[in-house]
Amino acid sequence: MWQLGEPWWQLVVRGSVVYLVLFVLFRLSGKRQAGQMTPFDLLLLLIISNAVQNAMIGQDSSLLGGLLVALVLLGWSHLLGWLSNRSRRLERLLEGRPEVLIHNGKIFDDILQRNQISQEDLLAALRRQGVFSVADVAFAVLETNGGISVKKRSDG
Structure with a gap:
């Protein structure tokens, strides 16, 4: 349960790569609020989350590994939010313009x-x-x- 099946640094790298690639893909796919999602958008989101799960955790199925990847994803989200609040140029790059x-x-x-x-x-x-x-x-x-x-x- 607590024994990692992959090295911790590999989980951090995998989670980071998947987060950043998906961030760019979703950023390029257009702006749409969660409340405006169609059933097709929701289906796509669910399938993508399932598809990238193994890319993030590899062979690790431990509780600690899952929590570590979740922490990495939350960390990236927090970091990008913090950076976009610090820089107008970065905010426009990350969030776009009206x-x-x-x-x-x-x-x-x-x-x-x-x-x-x-x-x-x-x-x-x-x-x-x-x-x-x-x-x-x-x-x-x-x-x-x-x-x-x-x-x-x-x-x-």
């Missing part, structure tokens, strides 16, 4: 496509914020966390 999806009622389809957001998803996000017509939108912004902020046009 992107304008709609400006004065005009939808930017290229930005929707690049972030894998359908027009239906965009319209649903507008409705959740009480906007039922794209023409009523001064601007809508895709935030770095995947949320969509909307500013209505003023009536005056």
Whole structure:
């Protein structure tokens, strides 16, 4: 139970490599909040987690090995969060920049496509914020966390 099946440093390296590679892949795959995940997104996430499990722990099935890898993953998450809070440039690199999806009622389809957001998803996000017509939108912004902020046009 407490005897490692792999050297501790190998578990640290494996966990680090998997974390960083997945971080880059998910960062490149677009912005989407957990609440906006489709069943396909959830399925993909579950399959990926199962697929990388052995890459992280190798032949180790000990409790200590699993806890060590979990600590490594949490450590990377904390470190990247701390670094992004310290540096605006690194924050933009790690988290991206907000992107304008709609400006004065005009939808930017290229930005929707690049972030894998359908027009239906965009319209649903507008409705959740009480906007039922794209023409009523001064601007809508895709935030770095995947949320969509909307500013209505003023009536005056």
